[in-house]
Amino acid sequence: MRSDGKDDPIRTPPASLSAVAECAAWNGDVGYETSPPIDLRVRAAARGDRAHAASLLAELLPRVRNLVRYLVRGDDEVDDLAQEGLLAVLRGLHTYRGEGSLESWVDRVVARTVFAHLKRRQHDPARAGVHGVELAVSIGDGAPPDVYVSRRLMAALLDELPFDQRHALVLHHVLGMSVPEISDELSVPSETVRSRLRLGMARLRARVGEER
């Protein structure tokens, strides 16, 4: 704001920017004319601001836990891998350039963390994991019980699929990745991805039909 009370015509941010990005622009933190706006909180967390990092992680945790559960069998490792995934997110936050949504970026980081863990575990068969306890739905945060239950059951059906089909299904349907993107991510040919999707979905639909 100029001293005459009028907006600075050079610094006035476009109306499409979020309020947070507007603050960043006014503060000179974001060159919005040359790069996409990035949530101020993300920038602060990347700089080591504990409060912003804690707030960001707390907000991301439910999504991250859900993604991990989609990718691994059972509940035992979900929290450990969610922790590992969030740590990878925090460590790599300074590399997020605002291209695409933060959630999509986080999803990719977490997925890669899980895949790396599963690959390491292939060579360590003794790591059976600790059998955890399925907790009842906690009080509060009232989730529609039918949605929650159906998602839990879907994860249980995914547990029956081979990992290659499961991961292709999750990357495509849950994360919205295209076949070429999945092909790059998993380092397999596109035709292999399509085959895994086809076979995996066929098995999933068959199991869903059996459950009815």
Next chain:
Amino acid sequence: MSTQSNRPLLPPLDSAPGPAAEIPTARAAGIVDAVLREHGLGEPTGESGRGGGASRFGRTGWQVAAGAAVVLGVAGAVMAAYEYLTHGEPVPTRGAPPAREPSTSSGGEGRRLTPAMPAAPAAGELPARVAVEPAPESADAVAQSPQPRAPEDLLRLANELRAGRRWRAAEQMYVRVRREYGSAPQAYPATIAAAALRLEHLGDPRGALRMFRAALAAKPGGPLALEARQGIADCHRALGDAASEAQALRELLASHPGSALGPRAEARLRELSSQEP
């Protein structure tokens, strides 16, 4: 199982509950705190708030492990916690894992909430020595035996009972630790664990409230004080006492500024305020 026709088999990812099992807020806060600690962002101090050494960390890894064990009852996490308690291990410094820290298969720094299983020997390789250990005694046998037991043994068995979903038996074992070894370090996490079981699985929020309060009174600034305060708030909520719940949340925020539980506590306070007539 039936799926509604208007709901996709695999919906796009979101933060709504499912498919990951829901966890109590204290558990979620413990995960966030552990990540922050591993990243070098310990509890905020009066200074910059950015952890530079172990002495500035308000909560150490074993405390988080104990907190995690309260909620999930993972035997290894509580083992790590009371190992610190009983052996008086110093607060770990950054980059220098303590001698008793459980190994992690990933090799990453920091402590996992659940300890990694030890790596198996390579194919064809035999361990240098094969120790023959007696079969572990069952928790039932210990529970029924009048023979005195060490508090760490009772705590371990309580965790095993909890892992086996034997809520009542686990709670009784935790209470036994508290009753027989009230002055021992193990009594504190045992009290919190028993309280959590009463609240979450045994339908006894009043009993849970007494135990959370007892733990907080015993150690107002203890390593599980945050969990105890959150537990008190949850008990009041279960009892339908909105005023007491709000007071408990305000005390939590005042006592633990900057904790990962803060945003949720504030959100719940706003929700309670909006419900006032």
